[in-house]
Amino acid sequence: MGARNAIGIAILLVLLLCLDLAQGDGGVTKMKMKKKKKKCSDYSQGRWVYSSSYPLYNSSDCPFLESGFDCQKNGRPDKLYLKLRWQPTSCNLPRFNGIDFLRRNRGKRIMFVGDSLSLNQWQSLTCMLHKAVPKAAYSLKRSQGLSTFSFPAYDVSLMLWRNALLVDLITKNGSRVLKLDSINNGKPWKGMDILIFNSWHWWLHNGRQRPWDVIQYRKSTFEDMNRLIAYKLAMTTWSRWIDSNIDFSKTKVYFQGISPDHNNDWNGAKASSCRGQTTAEEETKNPVGSNPAQIVVEQVLSKMSKPVYLLNVTSLSQIRKDGHPSIYGYGGKYANDCSHWCLPGVPDTWNQLLYASLIHKI
Helix, strand or coil, X not given: CHHHHHHHHHHHHHHHHHHHHHCCHHHHHHHHHHHHHCCCCCCCCEEEEECCCCCXXXXXXXXXXXXXXXXXXXXXXXXXXXXXXXXXCCCCCCCCCHXXXXXXXXXXXXXXXXXXXXXXXXXXXXXXXXXHCCCCCCEEEEECCEEEEEECCCCEEEEEEECCCCCEEEEECCEEEEECCCCCCCHHHCCCCEEEECCCHHHHXXXXXXXXXXXXXXXXXXXXXXXXXXHHHHHHHHHHHHHHHCCCCCCEEEECCCCCCCCCCCCCCCCCCCCCCCCCCCCCCCCCCCCHHHHHHHHHHHCCCCCCEECCCHHHHHCCHHHCCECCCCCHHHCXXXXXXXXXXXXXXXXXXHHHHHHCCC
């Protein structure tokens, strides 16, 4: 019995020693490495945290930045909105590496297609990349609805095609006709390596800002219709065009998701606009998102036969009422822009989501 007890104690000591070693630096490092390799299933839920290493660039680093997005230059006095980093609930969002982005996309053409919120994200990405390689030559060309920002040394082109509604808007007998079931303007989208689409805000315009006179769907013509229904019909047309016309063996397709504005109440908050807002809300509250257009987007994408990746920016942007230009954007003190975003700012995180999807090959 004594010999057996001695053997048992010896085995126990060996096990304890092994356990102690496993909990040392080597074991912890190995566990951390495994956590770092873990892919995140949902970057959209989380909270904004203060980071002394932010912003990723300053507006002064970006000489081509649109004046309407340069809130600091336009006199915005507060700076906390510049120092917030997005922290997902279940994992870490990779920090943007501009040199790596350019190398991964060497020889590629990346096109943003949409409205001025696509411009917002496109400008953010060009600024982030220019900050990463400040001495690299670049060119910026604009021709009608197409803007092209290129880095010749990397043979990378970032393009913006302004098309707010995605479906056809034609002039017939002096009237602007929005054709919900037609896309004949998609030829420039073909042959791209990466496409990032966006559409919603122009569907809400009324009066003189409404971009159409009548709406046509199949053989029926309407003076107007429920905008959410019109949007869903148009998005369905877009999804079918993408399924039929884009070669997914060569092209990766994204949809930007719905960027919320803060012209009205949000999540029960008392403020009626973004003016004077200087802090973010604590965390995302609704995992589905309260924006009905976002639900339409998710429904349409789920029915597509080809894989389109959703950059789910809605929830994380919804709690950033402080991120808009307000009176420090287009129109100055005579306007209150609660739709676009200051740069640096929230769209930088949208591009971090884009980068994360590329490095994880989602």
